[in-house]
Amino acid sequence: MGAHFGYLFAAYSIIFVAIFLYVMFIWRRQAALDAELRTLEARVAALTERSAAGGPSEPRSGA
Amino acid sequence: MNNPTIRNWLGFSTLALMLASLFMVFDYVPPDAEMGIAQLIFYYHVPLAWVAFASFGLVAIAGIFYLWLGDQLWDDLGYAAAETGMVFCTLMIVAGSIWAKPIWGTWWTWDSRLTMTFILWLMYGGYLMLRASADDTPQVARFGAVIGIVAAMDVPIVIVSVRLWRTIHPAVLVTKQGTHGLEDPRMIWTLMVSLTAFTLLWAWFLMLRFTQLRTRSRMGRLAGGIALATAAASDPK
Numbered sequence: 001m002g003a004h005f006g007y008l009f010a011a012y013s014i015i016f017v018a019i020f021l022y023v024m025f026i027w028r029r030q031a032a033l034d035a036e037l038r039t040l041e042a043r044v045a046a047l048t049e050r051s052a053a054g055g056p057s058e059p060r061s062g063a
Numbered sequence: 064m065n066n067p068t069i070r071n072w073l074g075f076s077t078l079a080l081m082l083a084s085l086f087m088v089f090d091y092v093p094p095d096a097e098m099g100i101a102q103l104i105f106y107y108h109v110p111l112a113w114v115a116f117a118s119f120g121l122v123a124i125a126g127i128f129y130l131w132l133g134d135q136l137w138d139d140l141g142y143a144a145a146e147t148g149m150v151f152c153t154l155m156i157v158a159g160s161i162w163a164k165p166i167w168g169t170w171w172t173w174d175s176r177l178t179m180t181f182i183l184w185l186m187y188g189g190y191l192m193l194r195a196s197a198d199d200t201p202q203v204a205r206f207g208a209v210i211g212i213v214a215a216m217d218v219p220i221v222i223v224s225v226r227l228w229r230t231i232h233p234a235v236l237v238t239k240q241g242t243h244g245l246e247d248p249r250m251i252w253t254l255m256v257s258l259t260a261f262t263l264l265w266a267w268f269l270m271l272r273f274t275q276l277r278t279r280s281r282m283g284r285l286a287g288g289i290a291l292a293t294a295a296a297s298d299p300k
Contacts, residue, residue, distance in 0.1 A: 004101040004165040011104045011161040012085070015111070015154050019264070022150050026271050033278055040282060043289050050296060 070274075073267045080260035084253070092253040104162040106253050110261035111155035116218045118148025118265065119187065123215035126208030135280050138204040141211050142194055143272040147265060149187050156184060167231065175228040179221045186214035199283065 088106045095102035125141030128134070159177075160170045171177065190210045197203040225234040245251050 004099055007101050007161050007165050008103050011158045012088075012107065014157055014161070015107055018150065018154055022268065026268070026275070029272075029275055033275060033282070036282055037278075040285055040289065043293070047289065047292055047296065 070267070070270055073263060073270065077260060077263040077267050080256060080263060084257040084260045087249075087253040087256055092249045093247055098166055101162055101165045104158055106257045107261075108155060108158040108162060109254065110257045111151050111158060113258060114261050114265040115148050115152035115155050116222070117262075118144045118151060118269070119183070119211075119215045119218050121269075122148065122187075122190075122211040126211040126215075129204060129208045130212075133201070135204075136277070138208065139276040139280055140273055141208060143269055143276055145187055145190050145194075145211060146272055147268045149184070149191055150268070151261075151265065152180075152184050152187065156180060172231065174232055175230045176221060176224040176232040179217060179224050183214065183217045183221060186210065186217065190214065199280075 084106070088103050092103070092106070094100045121144040122141045125137045125144060129137035129141060163172070164170050190207055193203065193210065194207055224230060225232050245254065
């Protein structure tokens, strides 16, 4: 295709690899957010349970 | 912005247009007579520059609104735009550098446009380092908004630098004579498809990251509320 095909191929490969890596980064951030949300849900559930039972305190999770 | 249907539609449209643009670059558009095949990098370099500059413009707009209204929404939007802008700006510089090697014989030169672009990249790099290293406090958000606004002032300078100063960077879209340098209609079509593909890709990334940052902000407030409620419930009095 030409003398500079290597440069062309390198440029387009880097762009697509970087786009793929950024998608992976977003995906991992989403997984981390989901895990944080589950922790919050557990804390809310514990608080609600304790409030309904009229008990004194939940174990401090520190999360 | 938090609509999964729109996000999915945007994702699939982006993928289809990116594939179409690849086909056009490698099989449809003729290479430039002087530069040869390396000129085909232009069809991604220019859209990358467009979305990077649009992102940085959005950072400035979001920063102004954040300083004015103080709503966390604008800070989240500015942060998301700065991050996506930085991804595209980095790729624009890398693609341009790869094009420069066979055409100029060097990966990099301190030409006016390249230098101003590098300064732009450094300033938004500083913005992202600040946001990544400091806590999410209103003070940090205000400081970030100011950096975002000041840094965006470099965007018009980058754009007009090829006409203001002596430079070796080609002015293809609007030449010094006021015309464009794309003599074949297939070149214009390919550039249009690539521009649309990258604009959709930018919108998709921005939507995803903005939604995530909004969720994180809300969860932060919720965690604060839970901590307060827990403390009140554990209070022995």
